[in-house]
Amino acid sequence: NAGVTQTPKFQVLKTGQSMTLQCAQDMNHNSMYWYRQDPGMGLRLIYYSASEGTTDKGEVPNGYNVSRLNKREFSLRLESAAPSQTSVYFCASSATGSRTEAFFGQGTRLTVV
């Protein structure tokens, strides 16, 4: 019962470093999402993917890139980390359809110093 798996769970980066957050789901979902959560801001959508090979910008895409490698995997890359990107990042997936539930990974706590 893995569901949505994110790695790593914790990461500290120095300003200017790059890294990729990995996400994989085993529920055969078409849609996948990356969110960031900051205190008092709620979850904000960074990028989403309706299906393998397609990605679209969300509310806060600047400073990030994504890759939908296959149906299972959706990665988020920070090319040059900034302190403003310190946040908790959640990956989620859902089946097609407006009433289906979104399932979240456990989150990645990223600190940029």
Added chain:
Amino acid sequence: RKEVEQDPGPFNVPEGATVAFNCTYSNSASQSFFWYRQDCRKEPKLLMSVYSSGNEDGRFTAQLNRASQYISLLIRDSKLSDSATYLCVVTPTSGSARQLTFGSGTQLTVLP
């Protein structure tokens, strides 16, 4: 104006109390509505969907008012285990990949 707004709380209530949260949304074309629950430092999990006719799941009742563009969550007979942050979620459009839009959450603490 935020697309989805919630009273951040915190709501501190005694065990057994009834508590209600409201959430307003700005996009009248919104299609689907949900309440998610998020425990401290954990991922959000679906609590319940919100249907036009209203729906109930045990001690939890959700209502949708499209005319006034708000949804509500009522929790009866509060338990200590209900302590969490409750997130209102709205989907602005239908389609295969939904841009789930989250409110900032309402923090609930149920006191013994």
